[in-house]
Amino acid sequence: MIQPTSKPAIGRGFRLQWEPAQNAHVLLYPEGMVKLNGSAGEILKRCDGARTMAEIVADLEAAFATEGLEKDVSAFVAFAVERRWLELRQ
């Protein structure tokens, strides 16, 4: 269950990086790759295992001068956890 205090981190065996040739963040894993759109990339690059969900949401809202992102970010983090892109630390 994702809590505001959960600390998402990139899953074991996965690596997030910016690829100029694709003009996108990609998530690399054993023998595969997911090309991420802008918002997925922005969320995942903040998932460093140190910041909490609440901090990540606040940071995204500040960076994009908006509010009310919590539901979307939580839904994406849940989606990513299910695929092992992310793991949650407490």
Add this chain to the structure above:
Amino acid sequence: MAGASPVNIEAPPADVDGAVSQAAGPIPGRAAAVGPPLWLLLELTYRCPLHCVFCYNPTDFARITNELSTADWLRVLREARALGSVQLGLSGGEPLLREDVELIVAEAHALGFYTNLVTSGVGLNETRIRALKEAGLDHIQLSFQDSTREMNDFLSSTRTFELKSKVAALIKGHGYPMVLNVVLHRLNIDHTAAILDMAERMGADYVELANTQYYGWAWHNREQLMPTRAQVERAEAVTNAFRKRVGERVRVYFVVPDYFEKRPKPCMNGLGSIFLTISPDGTALPCHAARMLPGMHFPNVRHSSIASIWRDSAAFNRFRGDGWMKEPCRSCPEKAKDFGGCRCQAFLLTGDAANADPVCDKSPHRHLVDAALARAEHPHVVEKPVLIFRDARNSRTISECNG
């Protein structure tokens, strides 16, 4: 070890509140829109201590002895990375027979590749796995041939089961995700339950049950390796039951044998689309099995840059886009989905690489696939299996037969 299918650029996942719109980029439909060779597979050597009957390596591999030097491989890495290559497979043969794998991994890691080592496990020990980890290796895929020592050792024509089991523990111990690959065929597919139990005991994170694809040595042994439909269905049922019991702890990929399908696989996402193989002697291929295609002059990295090979060479442009297609592909609404299937399979079964993959039930050659399936249903055909093991002696014999 060269049994696995090395391409898995993920299809777009479902849209989640707009968070992920497009996971894989659009597939270039025309040669004009050539994307980067996202997947680079280096077949470092064709030498292999195993002699697997289903190997996709060319049957004339024994002729190919002039392997690239370390400096050549490092140059290939730099040039491909500059074009946008990002997934790197190190395969063979058995890549660990090369003593420079650690150097190659270190350079690849520094360049930003995600590095995958595809190995039989032979040659992997505590010293080398430490060095590989330090060099930045991301992932090791370990092959098994079956769940028991007897069958593993028979099918690979070696005594390697105990060694592989030790290597599995070593991989796990060094914190790598444990990815087991087992190629399935008539002689081991009934052991799927035992294979999955073995994987669970070893703490595997992923298991790839890859039904044999009939190229190279597997093509020569097709009569003996083709399972019956009932065998395939039982193996799928067993796999689904395992998934239900074990859940997410062990992820199982069951790669269905394409002969049993009605539509072809989108092989390599179309030749020249995302996939680049460099074979041991430097020959660049748009697919690791493509060396057999007739009338193709595949360029070599000793003489050409990766950029010119990928963008400009006739061989890499030959099957780009859909201009090369014949009917029924040319007017087929599914051509953008499966790219007409596999060129090598079209050539092997119909004699023309530009034909539709005969797996497709729209192909006028589908009867050739059905005939192979029908033969598998009649055990008298295979009651005395004559398996041709992948070794240098057999390679030279086959080369001489083929001229």
